Amino acid sequence: MATHELFAYLCVADAARAIDFYRHAFGATEKFRLVEPGGRIGHAEVDFDGTILMLCEEFPELGIRKPDPAHGHGTTLHLHVDDADATIQRAVAAGATLERAASDAFYGERSGVVIDPFGHRWNIGHSIEEVTPEEMQRRYVALFPEG
Structure with a gap:
């Protein structure tokens, strides 16, 4: 088995706002986003000078949730x-x-x-x-x- 890449994939409450934050805070650029008809961002990729960060909004129906900092950071x-x-x-x-x-x-x-x-x-x-x-x-x- 060969591993070609490893990506961090974050779940956030508001992906559009997160993309904007990563752009302003870290100089990242948005590669693309996939948006459901209702507006929820199901997948987006942000480029940090050649390193890709993937993110999505919450999908509680699939058990995908944003972090809860009140319970620490894993x-x-x-x-x-x-x-x-x-x-x-x-x-x-x-x-x-x-x-x-x-x-x-x-x-x-x-x-x-x-x-x-x-x-x-x-x-x-x-x-x-x-x-x-x-x-x-x-x-x-x-x-x-x-x-």
Whole structure:
């Protein structure tokens, strides 16, 4: 078996608004959308400089629902950019909620976290140094008090 691509596929309450948010916050462009006669967007694709994000509106009749941030987040999208601080600032200005401001992290990135207006969690970061997996593990363990 060969895997050719892996796409994130998000469910949102208002896909048209989500597409507009991703355009303003992250500079994404809409590729296309499929709209039911009643106006519900059944599928849309948004291009993040060559990486595709798929999204749809809720289909409760099929068990497809938007996230409920009141119950935490089971998924985080990691967006690797040139300038995390500026991208986070732009996302917040476009309507995202800041969960964690950008800071330098043990794994060699400067990153922060926002929750988009549709309940999805985004970790936004840029590289600040190359860190081997072994060094990353050493730094990770050092974060925890001796037990």
